[in-house]
Amino acid sequence: MKGEATMSSFRRSLGIAGFMVKNGLLTILTTLIIVFSIRVMLGNMDTDWKRFIPTFFFVLIIITFFFFIIYSQGRRLRSEQEQLVNVFKHISDGVLVLDSTMNIKRINPAASRMLKLDEGEVSVSFCNMCSNYPGLNKLCSYQDCFVSDSLQQPVELQLITPQGGAKSINASVSHYVDSMHGPLSILRIQEIEEQRQQEQHQIAKMITHSILLAQENERKLISRELHDGIGQSLYSILIQSEVLKQNMDSELSEDLDATRQYVLQEKLDTLQESIRNTIEDIRDLSAELRPSALDDIGLIAALRKYFRTYGQRFGIQVHFKVEEDSGRMSAAIETAFYRIVQEALTNAAKYAQTDVVDVQLKLQSTLAELEVRDYGLGFIITTELRQGVGLYSMEERVKILGGSFDIQSSLGQGTIIQVQVPVEDRSISGSEEGV
Incomplete structure (x- = not known):
């Protein structure tokens, strides 16, 4: 910066010097004419010309000063004219x-x-x-x-x-x-x-946002219905079956022979085990659709809970690192990040054949960054693959939030997904609808 300022000052000095050299003769001639006119007006033509030397230099200084003002104004006008010409040439309209x-x-x-x-x-x-x-x-x-x-x-x-x-x-x-x-x-x-294309792009973005929002709300509704409705009903059946089992032990033991009683008890135990497994499946499905932790205690806690379940299910270890955690973000960003991690880890389990996945989250006051990296088989990124439902939904979620999405992969080198999303206002965190 200091060097640029020095060069600019040097060029300006050269410009002034060049101007003075070009106009020096004109300045001197103008001064001589003015001094000669003064001698004529004063009627001192016979007076020694040396007496007018101070007058000559005084007039020369004044004229030089005026020429300098003219040069400065002209230079400023030329600069403004160049700016206007550049705007005229380069404006997109x-x-x-x-x-x-x-x-x-x-x-x-x-x-x-x-x-x-x-x-x-x-x-x-x-x-x-x-x-x-x-x-x-x-x-x-x-x-x-x-x-x-x-x-x-x-x-x-x-x-x-x-x-x-x-x-x-x-x-x-x-x-x-x-x-x-x-x-x-x-x-x-x-x-x-061109304007219509921009409008269509904006409309498509709004439609995508509405679809994702409706999908998220529907997931939340189904998750709540599974957990609070069907899950509670199955739990009630499990309790009733336990009561029935206890009654059987006390009331039916005298009427049934040991073999039939044993078979009946075994069938009842199998029924209870099936009910318990169904309740567990419903809980997992409910959490998969919309984890309550995401709404209640935030993204980081919801991810940690998801990683534990994911590791038990697929045998893949998830290394989770959080940097510069500055608190909860808006519901839209937290939901988008959760879904992106969920999709990326599902793909890793299906296709990557990896034992380890690294997830890094960096939450700053103005920028949220997410990176998901696996060390599996990798793949060649094609246009068709990039337009697939999984990658497309991840990228669209990020675009809606005004962020950037990047995926890198090559055969044998694993896959890296990087997301950056601007964080505008922490004061409204948790109040926006998720996407």
């Missing part, structure tokens, strides 16, 4: 400058690409380009042209290119008066196709 007769005076590269016009083609009439638009004679008569008013809202138009093609655009207008060319209109245009 098309810009056309029209005179009072609707002829195109200037056109920037973006408008040139849209309308298939050369940037030097300034003799084209804008009216000729939109004269074939249906009903335009009613909208754009010369006296009542849309260009004549400053439009706050864009107008949709169809312009005809010199090659005969049609372009649908949105146009907005502003005006100013140029000292050389008089009243000018600045027409800003945007291609509707």
Whole structure:
């Protein structure tokens, strides 16, 4: 930074020196003329010229000072002009400058690409380009042209290119008066196709968000119904079967022979074991659908509980590391991270043939980072594979949150999934719906 400032100062000094050298002769001649004029006005033509040397240097200093001011102002104006020219050239919207007769005076590269016009083609009439638009004679008569008013809202138009093609655009207008060319209109245009693509992308993003949100709410509802409804009913049946078993021991022992009583007891034990297994399966399914720990005590506790169950089920050890834990995040981020970890570990168990998975979570005040790494078989990432349901759902969850998603894998080298999501406001953590 210091070196750049020094070079900038050096270049500025060179510019000033160059200006003074170029205009030095003019400065001296101007000074001599002024001093000579002073001698004439004072009637001292016979006076020794040496007496006017102080006057000469005084006038020279004043003129040099004025030339320096002119140089500084000119340099600033040139800098501003260059900035305006660069903005005009590089702005993504098309810009056309029209005179009072609707002829195109200037056109920037973006408008040139849209309308298939050369940037030097300034003799084209804008009216000729939109004269074939249906009903335009009613909208754009010369006296009542849309260009004549400053439009706050864009107008949709169809312009005809010199090659005969049609372009649908949105146009907005502003005006100013140029000292050389008089009243000018600045027409800003945007291609509707591109705008519609952006709108469609935004709509698709909103639909995806709504689907994921509805899916998460449905999972939560089913999980609660399984746990509180079917699970409790099965637990009640288990208790009743235990009561029945105790009654059998006391009441039926005299009426049944030992063999039949043993068979009946064995069947009842088998029934109770089946009920217990079903209750356990329902609990696991309920936790898989929507772990209550995720809502009650947060992401980290829910993940630790999930890793214990995962390790027991698949025999894969999960190394979990948390860095810079700054508290709970929003429900949306916690749900997304949980689902991404869940999907990644499920894929590792199905395809990776690995014994170890590393999960690293870094929770900062403004950024949440997640990394899931396995050391299994790996795979070649193709477009078709990336568009699969699992990877697609992970990536979409991250995109909805405004984050970045990256997956790296190669044969024999395992797989790494990296996620970064901005954290905007910790004060609302836990209050947003999950995605």
